[in-house]
Amino acid sequence: MLKQDDFSSLSKFNFDLSDEQSLILENVDRACKVVRPVEDRRYLEHKYNEQVRKIFADAHLLGLPISRKYGDGQGADMLTYALTLERIGREGTGVRTFFSGHVSLGQLTVQRWGNEDQKSRYLVPASKGESVFAFALTEPGAGSDPASLQTSFEEKGGNFTLNGQKMWISNGSVADALVIFAYPSGKRDGMCAFIVDRGSEGFSAKAIENKMGLYSSDTGTIYLDNCIVPKENLLGPRGRGLSIAYSALMSGRLSVAAGCVGVIHDCLDEAVRYAGIRFQHGKLIGKHQLVQRHIGIMATNLEASRWLTLRAAYLRQKYEEQPTNPKLREVADSEIAKAKYFASNAAFEAANSAVQVMGANGFSLENRPGRHLIDTRVCRIYEGTDEILEQKIALSVLGKDFEAFS
Ligand SMILES: Cc1cc2nc3c(=O)[nH]c(=O)nc-3n(C[C@H](O)[C@H](O)[C@H](O)COP(=O)(O)OP(=O)(O)OC[C@H]3O[C@@H](n4cnc5c(N)ncnc54)[C@H](O)[C@@H]3O)c2cc1C
Structure with missing residues (x-):
C-alpha cells in the first residue's frame, strides 16, 4: 500500500525547461508541421502513413530517450520525451502510436533489458529510423x-x-x-x-x-x-518475461497518457478556433454559454491530464535512475496508471466536445476532432483497459491483500 509520504518525497519537480529541452521541443514542432499535411492525406485514404518514420528520423527524434551511445540516441529525459509525445499526439493518435510501438515499447525495452551486443545491433538502426520496432x-x-x-x-x-x-x-x-x-x-x-x-x-x-x-x-x-x-x-534474464512485459507497459502507458494530453490540446484549439468564427442566432457561438461550458471543461481537463502525466514522467525518470528501487517502481507504476486512465478518458471526452462545438463540420473526417474521437477510443483499451487500470489504481491504495487476480 502506498502512503502519502511515498509521494511527497518524490514531488519536488517543476516544469522550467532548460534551453536544451526548449530546443528539442521547437524541433518537434517543426517536424509536426511537416507531418500534418501527409497525415491529413493518409488518414482520409485510410492508408498507413509510412512517411512518419522518415520525417521524425530526419528530425533526429526516433532515438530521443535512447542513450547517446547508440546510433541517433539523444539521451533525453522522460519529461522531455513526454512533452514531445504531447506535441506528436496533436497530429493524431495513429502518429503517436507509431512512437509508442517503436520507441516506448520497443527501443526502451531493449535499452532496459538488453545486453550490449543487443543494444548495438538493434538500437543503432532503430534510433536512426533504419528499422522499426514492435x-x-x-x-x-x-x-x-x-x-x-x-x-x-x-x-x-x-x-x-x-x-x-x-x-x-x-x-x-x-x-x-x-x-x-x-x-x-x-x-x-x-x-x-x-x-x-x-x-x-x-x-x-x-x-x-x-x-x-x-x-x-x-x-x-x-x-x-x-x-x-x-x-x-x-x-533479459531467462524466465523474467512477465516482468519485462510489465516494465515495458509502464513506458507504453506513459506514452499513451502524453499523446492524449496532445489530443485534448488539439481539440481545445480547434473548438476555440471554430467558436470564434461561427455565427448562429446573431452572435459567435463562443458567446453562447453552453458552448463555453465545453471549452471550460476541456481547458480544465487539459491541465489536469498534463499535470498527472508530467508528474508520472518525472517519477518514471526517477525509476529509470534507480531501477532496483521497488518502492519507486510501485509509485511510478501507479502514478503512470492514473495518468493514462485519466488522460485517455479526458481525451475521448474532449474529442466528443470538440465535435459537438463544430456541429456538422465536426462530423467530417477532414477535421481532426472527428478523427480524434474515433482514434482515442483505443487509448481506453490498449496498454491496459480502463477496468484493469481502475483495479490497479485501487490496489495501490488498498494493498495486495485485496488482489482479485495476479
Ligand atoms: C489498435 C490496437 C493496437 C494495439 N497494440 C498492441 C501492441 O502494440 N502490442 C500488444 O501486445 N498489444 C496491443 N494491443 C492489444 C491491447 O493491449 C489489448 O487489446 C488489451 O490489452 C485488452 O485485451 P483484449 O482486447 O484481449 O480484451 P480482454 O482482455 O478480452 O477484455 C475484454 C473486456 O473485459 C474486461 N476485463 C478483462 N479482464 C478483466 C478483469 N480481471 N476485471 C475486470 N474487467 C476485465 C476488459 O477491461 C475489457 O473491457 C493493441 C490493441 C489495439 C486495438
Missing part, C-alpha cells in the same frame, strides 16, 4: 491477462524455435524487429522475451483490416510457425 504480447486468447498467453518456445540446435500467434500489434506488419513473449513448451511459468527479426525463418505478419479508427497506423497479426530465433536474441 512489441508483441497480446494474442487472440490473451489480452488483459498476458500470463495466459499460448505462444511457446523450444531450444533446438542452439537456437530457439517459437510457435504461436500475436494479434493487435502496433507496427506489427511493418516492423523489422519485435519483442515477443513465449513460455517454454509445455509449461505455464518461466515466460521469456525474445527479439525476433522480421526476416526469420517461420515468421510472417499481416496488417489487420477494418479497424474502427487509427487508419494511418499499422496494426498487425504475427504468425510464428517454427520460427527460428538465435540464442543471442533472448532478451
